Amino acid sequence: MKKRTKKLISMSLASIMALSLAGCGGSSGGSDSSKKEGSGDAGKTLNIWCWNDEFQSRFNDYYPEVEKVSKDKSTTTLKDGTVVKWTINPNENNNYQNKLDEALLNQEKASADDKIDIFLIEADYALKYVDSDYTMDIKDLGLTDDDLSEQYQYTKDIVTIDGTQKGTTWQATPGLFAYRRSIAKDVLGTDDPEQVQAAVADWDKFNAVAEKANEKGYKMLSGYDDAYRTFSNNVAAPWVDGKTVKVDENIMKWVDQTKTFTDKGYNNKTSLWDDAWAKDQGPEGKVFGFFYSTWGINFTLLGNSLADPDGEKEVGNGIYGDYAVCQGPEPYYWGGTWICAATGTDNKDEVADIMKKLTCDKDIMKQITLDTEDYTNNKSAMKEIADDPDYGSAFLGGQNHIKLFAEQAEKIDMSNAGKYDQGCNEKIQAAFKDYFDGKVDEDTAKKNFEKAITELYPNLEKVEWPSN
Template identity: 25%
Template sequence: MKKLFLIFIVAIIYFSIAGCSSKKDRFDGESIDKFQKDIEDIDEQKPIETVTPAADDDTIIVWCITSELYDIVNKFIETHPDFDYKIKINSFATMDVDYEKLLYETLRKGHLSLYDFEVPDIYSVEMSYVARFTQGDAYQYSADYKELGIDVDRLPRDAEIPEYYVEIGTNPEGKLMGLGYHNTSGAFIYRRSIAKEVWGTDEPSIINDIIGPGWDKFFEAAEDLKEKGFGICSGIEDIWHMVKNSADLGWVLDGKLYIDPKREAFLDYAYKLVENDYTNNTKAWSDAWYQDMKGEGEKDILGFFGPSWLVNYVIMPYCGGETIGEGTYGDWAISNAPLDFFWGGSMVMARKDTKHKEAVGEILEWITLDTSETGLQELWASEEFYPGVKEIPAATKVAKRHENRMDFLGGQDIFEAYISAGYHTSGNNSTMYDVSIDGYWLEQVHEYVNGGKTREEAIADFKELVDERTDVVVE
């Protein structure tokens, strides 16, 4: 007999279409102040007590930081009518709260009495801080995929999951704790018309060999572009993720700050870009950065570095048009980047003490590793998840079965372009401190390249920020 699904949405969440309403739009001021204060007042020194969640025994609690997981879980419900559990979804996608801290404290204590948020069985974590939950001070609160009944020795290999997902998702004991569902490998997204004017071709396979591999070719290409009045990228932050992911080690080694030589070299690469006028010296996510996407910046820019989501949800909406001939629409193509990298995305994980391990494992496997015709990876790639939209799944095995030739890319198949991009990028250089330390580093590099500080001062001030604002030892 089929059992009914009941989807509960937390009543306090106000879903804004734009996702950018103010605090006042979602809560009254007193409630928000209490919410933030309750989180801050949690005493981290108190012994952890396991408290039984308030949910019914046949209810699985899901926390999601993006609207994607909300939609994904609903799709699971729709396609699994015989699933024996109710599912309650708490979405934080439009809430102005510190989700990372709230999730950490909830998992640590086993319960958190804030607006009836029940401890989750399944939760999403953004890649920027997922290392805290897979390898850092919160990994012991998460279940490994194997104890959820997932064949971790065979399925990731058979699905051809990129190495960076497996490495970041693996805890210090070698157990797989989380995986993503979306390909976030990086590539170079460039203007065809500029490539043709400078090198006489816009063919991706040829551009691959012009801008890379390696930094020497990249800067040679930048000089070629400068001679014709173009920039190679919008600003120094455009190359940061390549630099960051090329490092052999992360920011923290044995509890101490470590500046990998390849990350320290970012000072020199960034300085060279600015000193030689190879960019428009913008900052990522600024108005000037977006202007370069539509060809209305100080000078025309060849391209941007990023995953497929940057193409679909950033460059395309900001290109200044919706059909070929409008703005820069149709003037783009994708080649390999000089160095492999990845950027962004989310992972799905499970609480170690969930009562419903087998059922939770069924959901997580369907999301991340099921490469069948009915798994999320196939639905994600075939317009059956979001009508009219083909997303590149994390499972390369599935991506190889599909193509998506886009007018925006001059007819290029975006799936083929990203299948090999970043596949062998390492995830072993990520730490739980990356969000904070990356920010401090970029701030100081901007100061240096724009003449505000010497190289030595920038490094010294960076170390001081890490020392003052984190618990990382700085020597």
């Protein structure tokens, strides 16, 4: 199962990074000890850091310059003889960021073959690295506006600071509502995506369907966190204004809905990624649907739907084929992985070529989607698949989900993203879990959030809540 683990930003380490840079005069151009550009002077080793094997598999399967992969997959050899060394540190307990930060602090002192060339980041903590001198302007690598012209704007905005883009990605991650066809037929009398969408087109309608589902013995959602991203991606302003955390009204709408769903039995009281949540997506599940972005459907939901995880991915194995997707009450996105070039890399030409081929090449992007059903970051390629009358996902009962993703991707707005997003999103969900369970009242949950967030970010002075 593909798990998107998002842990807390280490603010003290980020501060050390900034101070270190100030002391050594770091800049996007790299250190004096870096080798000159050009394939002839390139390092013999290309070091790539990530937290799981997703990018590694994309690289090994689709980068045209791959010659061979070692049996243990720890290295990949390119056609020019360059050896790609993979450093994969799982992100449990912030392990990935902590080890990456330590390595970046030592980047200038590292030998040529030990320097980090590429590292991967997620949206929730992207600004921590984008707003530092440890990431390079991709234009300095040679990527042009024309190269990036088919990418979705929000994927560029997330890794842009003061007009400088410091990363690029092969994927876009718009979200949809994935529902069980059989349950929809029982509750609504239809499993047709357009008719189901009409039934859940806004939150009032969604809540009404939850009541109907409950009457039939089903849960509308699995747990507390399932709808969170749909609300948090549609806030009116960033989390922090100056030194004040301002909780958006839309976040409190999530709190109110989740408390109602919990009290009335419309959810199963699970949390994202726990065993009960995963089980709710499988053959024994009684949950109407799940909010998922692109990667979640073709990786996590598909895997959880199978009765035999090692068996064929086909109708007859669990509830494969019983899911479909619709837009849901609000557009949103969830997740995504960006490729950053580390300042000091001695393989600039190779890094640029990887970025161009694996995030800008239309044919490669299209093939990734055709092979994996993942949604890639190229508008023209996705439109071709969306408009193909013969394309359909067997997992989704033959539905062309790319068409819906293409419509949703254009609606994503990242103008309210900020560097405190990860911590605020995680702490608010954690603080209100006890409230949903009835262990504390709402005022206590608010106080617990205030305490947690000011401890995490000591520079923030207070929290303001929306008036009722």
